[in-house]
Amino acid sequence: MQAFLxxxxxxxxxxxxxxxxxxxxxxxxxxxxxxxxxxxRIENASRTKIQAAADAGSVLVNEKxxxxxxxxxxxxxxxxxxxxxxxxxxxxxxxxxxxxxxxxSDVLLVNKVPGMxxxxxxxxxxxxxxxxxxxxxxxxxxxxxxxxxxGLVHRIDKNTSGILVIAKNEIAMTHxxxxxxxxxxxxxxxxxxxxxxAQDEGTITGYIGRSLxxxxxxxxYDDPEKGKWSVTHYKVLERLGYVTLIECRLETGRTxxxxxxxxxxxxxxxxxxxxxxxxxxxxxxxxxxxxFVENCFALMPRQGLHAKSLGxxxxxTKEKIFFNSDLPQDFASVLDKWRNYIQYVPIEVKDDDLSxxxxxxxxxxxxx
Numbered sequence: 001m002q003a004f005l006x007x008x009x010x011x012x013x014x015x016x017x018x019x020x021x022x023x024x025x026x027x028x029x030x031x032x033x034x035x036x037x038x039x040x041r042i043e044n045a046s047r048t049k050i051q052a053a054a055d056a057g058s059v060l061v062n063e064k065x066x067x068x069x070x071x072x073x074x075x076x077x078x079x080x081x082x083x084x085x086x087x088x089x090x091x092x093x094x095x096x097x098x099x100x101x102x103x104x105s106d107v108l109l110v111n112k113v114p115g116m117x118x119x120x121x122x123x124x125x126x127x128x129x130x131x132x133x134x135x136x137x138x139x140x141x142x143x144x145x146x147x148x149x150x151g152l153v154h155r156i157d158k159n160t161s162g163i164l165v166i167a168k169n170e171i172a173m174t175h176x177x178x179x180x181x182x183x184x185x186x187x188x189x190x191x192x193x194x195x196x197x198a199q200d201e202g203t204i205t206g207y208i209g210r211s212l213x214x215x216x217x218x219x220x221y222d223d224p225e226k227g228k229w230s231v232t233h234y235k236v237l238e239r240l241g242y243v244t245l246i247e248c249r250l251e252t253g254r255t256x257x258x259x260x261x262x263x264x265x266x267x268x269x270x271x272x273x274x275x276x277x278x279x280x281x282x283x284x285x286x287x288x289x290x291x292f293v294e295n296c297f298a299l300m301p302r303q304g305l306h307a308k309s310l311g312x313x314x315x316x317t318k319e320k321i322f323f324n325s326d327l328p329q330d331f332a333s334v335l336d337k338w339r340n341y342i343q344y345v346p347i348e349v350k351d352d353d354l355s356x357x358x359x360x361x362x363x364x365x366x367x368x
Contacts, residue, residue: 020181025076034059035068038080045082052170053080056315058178081181082174091120096132101163101323106172106316108137108151109165111325114302118155118164133166140168153177154253162189162307163325167315175315180253186311189248190237190327192270192304192334193262194281197244201235204261208254217274218256220264230254232261240338241347242282243270247308258305270334271296272303289345296337300330 021042029037035050038059042050053059054068060079061070072078099111110129117124120131130152137151151167153176167173179185206220209227221227231251238245244267248258259275262268268277280293311322327335 021078021080021082023078025072025074025078027074029072029074031071031073033068034061034066034070034072034078037072038078042080042082048170049082049174050080052174053082053178055171056175056178058082058174058181081178091130091134092126093135093138094126094131095135096127098132098136101325106168106314107165107176108133108168109163109310109323112156112161112164112307114159114161114328114330117158119152124158129164137166137168153180156307157256157303157305159302160305160307161328161331163310163323164307165310165312172315176312179312183251183253184313186309186322187250187253187307188309189250189258190306190308190331191246191248191258191262192331192338193244193246193267194242194270194277195244195267196239196241196282197234197236197246197267199236201233204232204234204265206230206261206264208257208260218254218260220260228252228254230257230261232258234262238335240335241342241345242280243338245335259303270304271300272305274303277303292337292341296334299337300334302330304331304334306331 021038023038023041025037035047035054038050039045039047050059051068054066054070057065058081059066059068059070061072061076063077063079099113101109101111103109112118112129117128118130120126120128133151151173152164153167153173154164156162156164165176167176176185206229207222207224207227208218208230209221211217211219218227229252233249233251235247235249236244237247248262250257254260256275259269259272263272263275263277268275268281270277272278278297280290283289283293306327307325308327309322309324311320313319314321
């Protein structure tokens with residue numbers, strides 16, 4: 001055994017898609033080029049892919065970046081980050097319209113519509129963003145060679161709308177994967193949450209892991225053995241009575257991170273059926289108010305979460321670039337309804353909290 005290999009797949013449902021490998025060179029290993037060494041030890045890692053990773057600064061030896069020509073020595077500690085595609089789904093190109101924010105020879109940015117799955121999977125074999133990308137980029141050499149997953153290094157939930165970046169070549173893909181791994185990507189989301197937050201801004205931290213009751217749901221833990229560390233910064237953008245529009249900035253990219261964090265502080269995302277936002281968490285017991293909320297749910301029958309902006313270092317120019325995406329129509333319409341509502345209806349947020357009404361809570365629990 002010439003090396004000890006530790007593989008960590010960090011590909012949560014909402015965010016990054018890359019692999020981090022750590023190897024410790026054996027005492028008896030001869031000095032050879034690092035690209036040849038890694039190619040023989042990492043499955044499906046071509047020399048081109050490893051060289052691209054080295055050019056992006058993603059190959060480290062003893063915590064320092066090295067070139068692909070570096071010759072390894074016994075007991076060297078090697079770390080490498082590589083973009084990783086799912087390997088179990090055939091991609092069929094489909095002519096599906098894309099809302100393109102920006103495109104050049106290296107990167108493509110799209111504003112994903114709500115309801116669109118990013119990657120094909122069980123029960124979602126067509127109509128996905130990747131199917132659309134495969135068609136749009138069908139003449140790109142990189143996509144023809146990598147026909148499994150066109151250039152994705154991150155993703156967002158089906159019912160979350162917003163901005164995504166796609167790499168159009170190997171070097172761009174490796175550079176972007178490295179930035180996601182380093183958490184140097186700047187990401188902001190807008191979320192409509194229940195309640196009036198006490199502070200104008202704050203930070204939510206904790207360990208996120210799968211629920212013991214339902215493996216499809218995630219929750220916060222105090223124990224690092226039960227989850228991964230997560231950090232979300234939030235800022236109030238607009239107070240709308242019983243709901244608040246906020247901005248969320250991520251330091252980490254865990255599955256359902258924003259949704260789990262906001263639920264943990266008692267402000268679930270509006271219309272989020274998975275994390276307790278699909279009923280009138282705040283407000284009054286009046287029939288007209290309940291009907292108003294139901295009308296809002298009908299307008300936006302998914303969580304009120306939108307990936308608003310994305311900033312990163314361009315893989316070729318090395319310049320910092322920043323992009324914004326427009327709110328989809330369903331989100332914008334619900335915001336307008338709440339703006340109109342608070343103009344004509346007196347709001348007593350602190351006194352009207354349905355989540356504290358025991359009888360109402362019993363009914364809600366029965367409903368779920």
